[in-house]
Amino acid sequence: xxxxxxxxxxxxxxxxxxxxxxxxxxxxxxxxxxxxxxxxxxxxxxxxxxxxxxxxxxxxxxxxxxxxxxxxxxxxxxxxxxxxxxxxxxxxxxxxxxxxxxxxxxxxxxxxxxxxxxxxxxxxxxxxxxxxxxxxxxxx
Amino acid sequence: xxxxxxxxxxxxxxxxxxxxxxxxxxxxxxxxxxxxxxxxxxxxxxxxxxxxxxxxxxxxxxxxxxxxxxxxxxxxxxxxxxxxxxxxxxxxxxxxxxxxxxxxxxxxxxxxxxxxxxxxxxxxxxxxxxxxxxxxxxxxxxxxxxxxxxxxxxxxxxxxxxxxxxxxxxxxxxxxxxxxxxxxxxxxxxxxxxxxxxxxxxxxxxxxxxxxxxxxxxxxxxxxxxxxxxxxxxxxxxxxxxxxxxxxxxxxxxxxxxxxxxxxxxxxxxxxxxxxxxxxxxxxxxxxxxxxxxxxxxxxxxxxxxxxxxxxxxxxxxxxxxxxxxxxxxxxxxxxxxxxxxxxxxxxxxxxxx
Amino acid sequence: xxxxxxxxxxxxxxxxxxxxxxxxxxxxxxxxxxxxxxxxxxxxxxxxxxxxxxxxxxxxxxxxxxxxxxxxxxxxxxxxxxxxxxxxxxxxxxxxxxxxxxxxxxxxxxxxxxxxxxxxxxxxxxxxxxxxxxxxxxxxxxxxxxxxxxxxxxxxxxxxxxxxxxxxxxxxxxxxxxxxxxxxxxxxxxxxxxxxxxxxxxxxxxxxxxxxxxxxxxxxxxxxxxxxxxxxxxxxxxxxxxxxxxxxxxxxxxxxxxxxxxxxxxxxxxxxxxxxxxxxxxxxxxxxxxxxxxxxxxxxxxxxxxxxxxxxxxxxxxxxxxxxxxxxxxxxxxxxxxxxxxxxxxxxxxxxxxxxxxxxxxxxxxxxxxxxxxxxxxxxx
Numbered sequence: 001x002x003x004x005x006x007x008x009x010x011x012x013x014x015x016x017x018x019x020x021x022x023x024x025x026x027x028x029x030x031x032x033x034x035x036x037x038x039x040x041x042x043x044x045x046x047x048x049x050x051x052x053x054x055x056x057x058x059x060x061x062x063x064x065x066x067x068x069x070x071x072x073x074x075x076x077x078x079x080x081x082x083x084x085x086x087x088x089x090x091x092x093x094x095x096x097x098x099x100x101x102x103x104x105x106x107x108x109x110x111x112x113x114x115x116x117x118x119x120x121x122x123x124x125x126x127x128x129x130x131x132x133x134x135x136x137x138x139x140x
Numbered sequence: 141x142x143x144x145x146x147x148x149x150x151x152x153x154x155x156x157x158x159x160x161x162x163x164x165x166x167x168x169x170x171x172x173x174x175x176x177x178x179x180x181x182x183x184x185x186x187x188x189x190x191x192x193x194x195x196x197x198x199x200x201x202x203x204x205x206x207x208x209x210x211x212x213x214x215x216x217x218x219x220x221x222x223x224x225x226x227x228x229x230x231x232x233x234x235x236x237x238x239x240x241x242x243x244x245x246x247x248x249x250x251x252x253x254x255x256x257x258x259x260x261x262x263x264x265x266x267x268x269x270x271x272x273x274x275x276x277x278x279x280x281x282x283x284x285x286x287x288x289x290x291x292x293x294x295x296x297x298x299x300x301x302x303x304x305x306x307x308x309x310x311x312x313x314x315x316x317x318x319x320x321x322x323x324x325x326x327x328x329x330x331x332x333x334x335x336x337x338x339x340x341x342x343x344x345x346x347x348x349x350x351x352x353x354x355x356x357x358x359x360x361x362x363x364x365x366x367x368x369x370x371x372x373x374x375x376x377x378x379x380x381x382x383x384x385x386x387x388x389x390x391x392x393x394x395x396x397x398x399x400x401x402x403x404x405x406x407x408x409x410x411x412x413x414x415x416x417x418x419x420x421x422x423x424x425x426x427x428x429x430x431x432x433x434x435x436x437x438x439x440x441x442x443x444x445x446x447x448x449x450x451x452x453x454x455x456x457x458x459x460x461x462x463x464x465x466x467x468x469x470x471x472x473x474x475x476x477x478x479x480x481x482x483x484x485x486x487x488x489x490x491x492x493x494x
Numbered sequence: 495x496x497x498x499x500x501x502x503x504x505x506x507x508x509x510x511x512x513x514x515x516x517x518x519x520x521x522x523x524x525x526x527x528x529x530x531x532x533x534x535x536x537x538x539x540x541x542x543x544x545x546x547x548x549x550x551x552x553x554x555x556x557x558x559x560x561x562x563x564x565x566x567x568x569x570x571x572x573x574x575x576x577x578x579x580x581x582x583x584x585x586x587x588x589x590x591x592x593x594x595x596x597x598x599x600x601x602x603x604x605x606x607x608x609x610x611x612x613x614x615x616x617x618x619x620x621x622x623x624x625x626x627x628x629x630x631x632x633x634x635x636x637x638x639x640x641x642x643x644x645x646x647x648x649x650x651x652x653x654x655x656x657x658x659x660x661x662x663x664x665x666x667x668x669x670x671x672x673x674x675x676x677x678x679x680x681x682x683x684x685x686x687x688x689x690x691x692x693x694x695x696x697x698x699x700x701x702x703x704x705x706x707x708x709x710x711x712x713x714x715x716x717x718x719x720x721x722x723x724x725x726x727x728x729x730x731x732x733x734x735x736x737x738x739x740x741x742x743x744x745x746x747x748x749x750x751x752x753x754x755x756x757x758x759x760x761x762x763x764x765x766x767x768x769x770x771x772x773x774x775x776x777x778x779x780x781x782x783x784x785x786x787x788x789x790x791x792x793x794x795x796x797x798x799x800x801x802x803x804x805x806x807x808x809x810x811x812x813x814x815x816x817x818x819x820x821x822x823x824x825x826x827x828x829x830x831x832x833x834x835x836x837x838x839x840x841x842x843x844x845x846x847x848x849x850x851x852x853x854x855x856x857x858x859x860x861x862x863x864x865x866x867x868x869x870x871x872x873x874x875x
Contacts, residue, residue, distance in 0.1 A: 007530075009625065012625075013625055013626060014241060014242075015630075016240060016625075016626050017626060017629075018242040019242065019244065027871070032733075032737060033626075034623070034625060034626040034627075040731070040732070040733045040737060040864075041733060043731075044808065059642045059644065060640040060641070060647070061637075061640055061641065061643065062638075062639025062640040062642075062690045062691045062692055063639070063689070063691070063692035063693070064631070064632050064633045064635065064636045064639065064668070064690075064694075065617070065688070065689045065690060065691070065692070066611075066615055066635055066690040066691060067612065067631055067633055068612055068613075068615040068616035068619055068631050068632075068633050068634075068636065069610070069613050069615070070494070070496060070610035070612075070616070070631070070838075071618045071631035072612075073192050073485060073492075074192040074193060074485075074631070076692075077630075077631045077633065077636070078638040079631070079632050079633075079637070079639065079640060079691070081640045081644070081736055083581040087265070087739075088736055090622075090630070090632065090637065090640075090736050091627075091630055092193075092626050092630045092631065094191065095159075095160045095191060095873075097476070098692070102264055103643065103647055104642075109200050109316055110192040110198070110202060111193070111197075111201045111202065111228075111242055112194065112198050113193045113195060113198060113628055114193070114630060115629060115631075116539050118174075118494045119494060123195075123229055123628065125197065125198065125238060125242070126626075126629065126693075128193065128630075132378065133466050133471070133474060134470055134473060138561070
């Protein structure tokens with residue numbers, strides 16, 4: 001019996017992974033994700049937790065064919081550089097064909113299985129982004 | 141207000157989720173050598189298939205998020221989360237807590253997963269009505285979500301599909317629809333089961349019909365009508381559990397309800413049987429189009445076996461909430477057709493070394 | 495205080511299935527010691543990024559000192575992602591300048607072929623922030639891929655133009671006996687190659703290879719001195735490429751370039767030879783532009799016009815073939831760079847020779863761009 005994914009870590013990162021919890025620096029006003037103990041822009045430790053918007057814009061993307069072990073079932077992996085307000089997030093894009101992706105397109109956060117530890121270990125859920133659903137403007 | 145406990149409660153938000161991928165019936169028939177007419181005999185066109193990064197939790201989460209948006213309440217006011225499924229990602233470890241945590245409902249809440257084949261979510265709904273009516277909780281969330289399994293090559297494979305639905309139940313005041321009454325009818329009837337550690341269910345084929353589906357739904361509905369003093373013609377819509385496209389129309393005919401009142405909530409022909417979502421997803425489709433004052437009959441069913449019947453009346457509040465989240469039809473239009481090989485890969489039917 | 499490079503040992507980068515991590519390290523280390531004509535050092539600094547994952551060895555520096563017969567030496571293990579090798583050179587220089595050691599052996603070693611490629615990609619993902627970002631299946635090339643698209647769209651640089659960067663690397667590598675891929679490629683072949691992380695292909699990406707490189711650094715020059723280290727510095731703690739205000743202009747690289755100017759009065763563009771840590775084509779052009787070798791959006795065009803090759807009006811960039819063609823045995827790469835530059839300045843380099851070169855510069859960013867490392871060497875002739 002062995003486990004590849006840390007159980008306590010899975011538990012610790014729920015905020016950023018489930019709810020896009022980020023940190024806002026009270027000194028320089030900038031927001032970073034995932035939250036760090038000090039601001040990566042100005043070094044201040046005066047931070048507060050904020051939640052990023054769940055909708056944003058795809059600034060860039062890559063269609064990854066050289067996939068890491070354990071991800072062949074979803075190859076090619078679509079990797080996005082997503083702008084959420086003033087913050088950029090790197091995360092997988094889901095529910096899209098490579099040919100559908102365009103820089104500048106609107107995307108929205110969804111909760112997906114990011115990793116699962118083989119057959120019996122822990123499942124790590126977290127945010128991915130998908131092309132904004134038509135009718136999704138109804139969402140807030 | 142004295143009276144039935146149901147009358148003190150209502151639906152504050154509803155939300156659905158249907159995955160993007162669709163498997164046409166012709167693909168299943170092609171691969172497994174079924175007669176071409178097999179699927180049309182079940183009233184089926186195609187079924188929704190969860191993607192490789194989806195499961196009943198991720199689908200249930202999205203339906204619940206949509207319901208919460210429509211309810212327009214603080215997540216922390218939800219005092220109970222019931223998750224009905226027969227495709228839990230963890231056999232032991234609640235799925236309800238994952239959804240509750242991701243939505244910000246935790247920690248001051250009840251949360252548990254319920255199992256009663258396709259009817260667990262409906263039992264959760266009825267439990268919430270009681271809990272809200274008693275004042276134990278202010279609001280409750282019930283989620284029905286399944287990535288339904290079927291033994292590849294079994295006739296069940298035509299219908300077993302993926303989807304989710306969720307409701308926020310709360311006080312009658314401010315509800316988009318309020319309950320008038322509810323009735324449950326259960327017996328020990330072994331029409332369909334999945335033994336522990338087995339990946340796929342088995343079923344009694346024709347035995348799933350008369351002694352199971354029809355007997356239980358008919359008695360639940362008749363029980364409800366008797367208690368409320370209503371007759372079938374009092375309802376504007378009727379939604380039944382929909383294991384295929386034919387059974388709901390047949391039970392409606394038997395109860396004297398015209399087809400036109402059933403079709404708006406009959407979603408299985410285009411997305412398949414979403415098990416715990418099934419009838420409740422049909423109800424969501426009806427709420428997407430219903431007008432204030434409409435009375436809806438809903439009767440979910442679960443193998444093993446049991447049925448619940450509810451009478452629901454739509455209120456004026458529905459119009460302003462409808463637009464707060466995507467409709468069933470928005471998800472239906474988001475459609476990517478796949479072949480059987482892709483379906484097999486997505487649903488883990490292929491044997492691979494991990 | 496200057497630090498002299500008196501010994502250099504380089505192994506050909508490749509698939510050394512027949513050599514263990516320590517055997518490969520020993521080849522480079524013994525060659526460096528022999529070329530410095532010494533058999534004892536005060537300290538051994540080992541650069542390795544993947545060895546714990548790929549070879550399963552803790553205290554690699556301690557174990558290597560024993561395996562190399564260097565009883566009694568102080569040891570130090572350096573891991574700084576892609577830039578471990580340059581970090582090791584910096585640490586070794588610090589030991590000498592602090593008076594803690596007079597003679598230091600720097601060994602950089604990594605093996606990327608002992609396990610299947612998909613596992614190595616998973617391990618290389620750990621160059622990115624591990625708790626959240628690298629939890630996604632981004633692969634080793636995904637971020638470089640989205641930076642490439644950003645670059646192409648912002649500057650209107652076509653895929654075909656970008657291809658001249660790896661073609662430049664390969665045209666240099668064909669002369670390098672240590673290169674893993676010592677052959678020229680047609681730029682037109684780059685977009686048609688196997689896609690790795692669209693828009694990047696296999697011909698934009700470093701190959702998975704094993705390698706070891708070693709240097710002997712000394713406080714006192716003697717007859718075998720090849721070059722001297724004038725500046726070895728690094729700047730960490732900046733936002734990563736993707737977090738930075740401008741993902742195509744990492745602050746970390748700008749900072750080490752500014753330090754070079756402050757300390758030596760030399761701008762990167764005025765150095766004769768530069769080895770750049772171009773893990774991928776996009777990272778290569780970003781580094782070149784952040785160092786001021788090209789105007790923003792122009793590095794691939796400059797490469798196409800021959801600016802960075804012999805006879806061009808810029809410094810010669812990557813005479814070794816760069817990471818693309820010499821190879822990138824991750825932790826060893828920075829040591830290769832400094833070793834190659836030292837041989838270049840002493841006129842001993844067996845590859846593409848830059849006659850009359852006086853100064854050589856090695857620059858790498860860590861995998862995610864949050865830190866940058868720089869080493870400037872000068873000839874001693």
